[in-house]
Amino acid sequence: MRGQTTLRLFLAIVVLLLGLGAATVAFAQSGSVHVVRPGDTLSGIGRSYGVSPAMIASANGIANPDRIFVGQKLVIPTSEPGAGTVHVVAHHMVGRGETLYSIARRYGVTLQQLAAYNNIADPNRILVGQMLRIPPPVNVTPIPTIVTPAPTVTPLPMPTPAGCQCEAIVIQEPTQRMTVTSPVTVVGLGSGFEQTVVVAVLDGSGGQIGLAPATVVGEYGQQGTFTATVPFEVPANSQLGRIQVWSESPRDGAIEHLNSVTVMIQGLDLDALLADLADAVVARDYAALIDVMGDPFQLSHYRSEGVSLAPAQVIERLQEDYLGPGAPYLDFSVNARDLLGDRVSFGPDIVHVVYSPRWGQNAADDAFLLIGDVAGRARWVGMLYVPEALIDYR
Numbered sequence: 237m238r239g240q241t242t243l244r245l246f247l248a249i250v251v252l253l254l255g256l257g258a259a260t261v262a263f264a265q266s267g268s269v270h271v272v273r274p275g276d277t278l279s280g281i282g283r284s285y286g287v288s289p290a291m292i293a294s295a296n297g298i299a300n301p302d303r304i305f306v307g308q309k310l311v312i313p314t315s316e317p318g319a320g321t322v323h324v325v326a327h328h329m330v331g332r333g334e335t336l337y338s339i340a341r342r343y344g345v346t347l348q349q350l351a352a353y354n355n356i357a358d359p360n361r362i363l364v365g366q367m368l369r370i371p372p373p374v375n376v377t378p379i380p381t382i383v384t385p386a387p388t389v390t391p392l393p394m395p396t397p398a399g400c401q402c403e404a405i406v407i408q409e410p411t412q413r414m415t416v417t418s419p420v421t422v423v424g425l426g427s428g429f430e431q432t433v434v435v436a437v438l439d440g441s442g443g444q445i446g447l448a449p450a451t452v453v454g455e456y457g458q459q460g461t462f463t464a465t466v467p468f469e470v471p472a473n474s475q476l477g478r479i480q481v482w483s484e485s486p487r488d489g490a491i492e493h494l495n496s497v498t499v500m501i502q503g504l505d506l507d508a509l510l511a512d513l514a515d516a517v518v519a520r521d522y523a524a525l526i527d528v529m530g531d532p533f534q535l536s537h538y539r540s541e542g543v544s545l546a547p548a549q550v551i552e553r554l555q556e557d558y559l560g561p562g563a564p565y566l567d568f569s570v571n572a573r574d575l576l577g578d579r580v581s582f583g584p585d586i587v588h589v590v591y592s593p594r595w596g597q598n599a600a601d602d603a604f605l606l607i608g609d610v611a612g613r614a615r616w617v618g619m620l621y622v623p624e625a626l627i628d629y630r
Contacts, residue, residue: 272308307494404493415500419467428483437468440475472506504614514566534618562599600624
């Protein structure tokens with residue numbers, strides 16, 4: 237009986253050892269890296285790789301899961317199916333006075349391992365506030381042991397260097413979803429090669445509509461202040477866009493550090509102007525027409541010189557000669573510039589041309605309504621009137 241009891245105890249210990257060995261925590265020998273694209277969220281990235289957003293945030297030292305940036309490289313932690321083994325990646329934020337060699341010694345890895353793990357070509361060039369991934373020690377083999385349950389370990393906060401904003405580039409102005417007009421002033425903190433960062437304005441489709449360099453003011457190679465005034469091409473309509481700021485690598489010009497903020501880009505509000513103009517023309521609402529006019533207004537006849545008039549003078553001409561008993565309307569199905577071809581050229585201040593038929597006493601004349609940019613807003617700034625006898629384009 238005593239022999240059977242001893243055998244059962246031995247088998248129980250073996251089973252316990254095997255169970256604990258399967259749950260041992262190990263270092264990741266390799267991992268996926270995801271480069272953040274426009275529209276990415278931590279939740280969406282997590283779903284793509286089959287891991288939770290919290291694991292990705294923890295593995296990359298992200299305090300706010302809602303704050304990631306286009307171009308940011310994220311390490312994706314993984315787990316071995318069925319093995320219960322979690323791959324953990326340690327991180328270290330570079331402090332003032334630290335070198336890659338001192339950090340490597342601190343974590344028990346070689347300088348070459350640490351540089352290769354972070355794709356650092358020059359081990360002598362690291363930045364205060366830079367986040368480093370720490371590679372696992374070589375030849376670490378987890379040994380199953382019988383242990384008592386350990387208390388939950390709360391990671392210590394990473395050291396914050398004096399004056400560090402915890403990001404290589406910080407955008408202070410404009411703030412999130414602020415409405416901006418051209419030119420936009422961008423203020424922040426950053427560091428970059430030859431004390432320079434680049435500031436860009438992107439429209440709602442991600443297209444670049446403005447670009448300017450900015451000089452970093454401060455100790456060379458350290459984080460300092462920058463201010464940039466960036467003119468940009470005003471879009472036809474207001475839309476969400478982005479302000480991006482980045483530093484470039486001295487080796488190949490590639491982006492090293494990037495930050496961005498979502499803003500509302502004030503457009504010309506062209507669609508609203510065209511809707512108001514179309515309603516006013518059809519209704520012959522002269523007060524509404526004055527409201528959408530630019531001052532001065534250019535009134536021209538086809539094949540003739542134009543005159544510059546005040547809006548009130550234009551309204552008198554419209555009442556006496558042009559609108560008449562016809563039934564004019566704005567035909568948005570016709571590309572007015574293509575219809576005219578090279579017969580007429582418009583200046584760069586004309587942002588849009590609208591074809592409008594059925595003008596005049598017999599409703600047989602045409603008009604081309606010219607829309608311009610007046611102080612950042614779309615306005616009706618001119619009209620090219622074409623009597624029936626001169627129409628040669630249709």
